[in-house]
Amino acid sequence: MTTTSDTSENLGKKAREKVPRTAQGTFTLAPKRPTVLAAIKESNYDRVKELIPIRHSRMSASPFAFYRGMAGTMAQDLSFLPHTQLHVQAMGDCHLMNFGGFATPERNLIFDANDFDETIPAPWEWDVKRLATSFVLAARHNSMREADAREMAVDVATAYRNAIAEYSQMKTLDLWYMKFEMEGLVEKARSEKVKQMLRAAISQASKSTQQKVFYKITQSALGNFEIADQHPLIYHPIDLNKQKDMVQSFLNFYMRTLPDDKHYLFNQFKIIDIALKVVGVGSVGTRCLVALMMNAREEPLFIQVKEARTSVLEAYTAKSKYKHNGERIVQGQRLVQAASDIFLGWSTGLEGRHFYLRQLRDRKIAPDVEHFDKELLAAYAGLCGRVLARAHAKTGHGNIISSYMGKADVFDQAIGKFAVAYADQTEKDYAEFMKAIKAGKLPVEKA
Incomplete structure (x- = not known):
């Protein structure tokens, strides 16, 4: 008699045959990739003209800020790379600033994804890779060591892999009822520094009425x-x-x-x-x-x-x-x-x-990532990875995705490799963006 778990395991292994886990670390530029200037101008289409210089100014703040404004370019790049064709309800623009705290209708504070402008059914890896890369860029922005920056991406993937293995075995209703309550996160935090950060965030949210x-x-x-x-x-x-x-x-x-x-x-x-x-x-x-x-x-x-x-x-x-x-x-x-x-x-x-x-701002908590040290950023990477895993387990083939990733860290290390490579590409794109600004090809207005 064939069980669901047997079928999932077989499908996961078949997915590995088509897309080996190590292939998730591959990054090559898409053919006929538009220039950065062309991509920026395309993304500016039909925006309020007077506000476009402000957009350019905010994107010029750092490679990480630039990355936040270029979800379309990364979507194109990801589409040409190996992926399993297993679809979930993807966030679409899955970077670390698009998670945070807010109040439920019952007025409890929870932590969850909070930006869905680009959401659509899409390959699960795209969310994982965009999230992992954002942590590499954030770590670099915070002047961390390169080894630590790569480790942040691995932390995201490890947390995601372990969590989706757990969530895919949960009863369906239990998974849908599950919430990351802020008070519960404080209790489970492993260090006093993380506890203090969470308590401060809860205090901040109580004032955001x-x-x-x-x-x-x-x-x-x-x-x-x-x-x-x-x-x-x-x-x-x-x-x-x-x-x-x-x-x-x-x-x-x-x-x-x-x-x-x-x-x-x-x-x-x-x-x-x-x-x-x-x-x-x-x-x-x-x-x-x-x-x-x-x-x-x-x-x-x-x-x-x-x-x-x-x-x-x-x-x-x-x-x-x-x-x-x-x-x-x-x-x-x-x-x-x-x-x-x-x-x-x-x-x-x-x-x-x-x-x-x-x-607008219903007891919202926005993480102060720019001031996170290694310990806080690593804890945040793990939390975001778990939240993303729950979202994907709810809306996709969580058991097959889990079987594909397996119990070893092969997938995690591949994501670390990809995230570093894509962060490097983002910094090159950012340099081209800044050249275009200096050449007067893109207007800038600080505000």
Whole structure:
């Protein structure tokens, strides 16, 4: 009698025959790879023109910052390299800054992936390789030894391999209920330094309330509240009074994507103001807005309205089954995360542009990676690897992936080799990017 585990083991070994684990360490440039300048200009297509120089400036801060803005180039590079064709719901832009802490609907703090702009079903290795490379670049940015930088990538792969072996054996419901609760992470931390970092993050999150955001970004004008302009990072692109019908139509579409109870809750709030707010690195130039809502008790609710573009991975995978990119992001996020924001939904704006919506800064924790030493960065690498493994085990063939990787560290070492090679390529690309800036081919504006 053939069991599921037997079948998975056989399929995993067959995958090794097609793509040996050592081949995961291979890196060669894709044929006809666009120049860095061409890739930058292509990624700037249809962005807000005045914000593009700010995007270039933020990407110029370091090779790591540049890497964050070039998910499309890496997707192309990865598509030409050996991979197993085992698909999961990939994050798409899986780097270490796209993980963090936030509050669940039950108001518990958890750690999870938190950026899904590029999510789409894709080969599992692509997420692992992008995450591992980000740790090499972060370690170099923090002036760590080269051996330590490589070890960070190996740590990611080792944690991922061990975790997916565990998660693929869990009962399905237990896996879907599983959360990385911040308090639990403190208890399980092996060093006092890591415990202190986690406690500080929990304390920080407790202060990141809607009320605090309100006092930080609003001002009183003629007895009414509005979002304060901070050009060029926050400004009002539309006159809400003149375009109230258009905004209401946009919100009506959005509310239809919410469950009935959340629709009822959201409907108690009325829109007061809306402004464009520049966020991140890779997202700069896309249409990201923040809406100030108020209920009858003058309690604030901030909703982030973020443009949803076609995933950069879609050109190298199957076309998304969702015609609306906002829906693609929302459904991908709900699949991957252990818990998602109650106001997560999507809508269509002017000129048919797609958007998705969620709460702004709901007790959010952003890791201060630039100040992590070797011990903290290694602990963070292990945590991100485990979180990614849970996401892939939930949405793909976790048992086959686990069987493919096996119990030895062959896969881990291959990922370390790849991550170092791709970090080297990123630094070369970054040098070309900086040459283009100095030559005046790419405008820059600090903000």
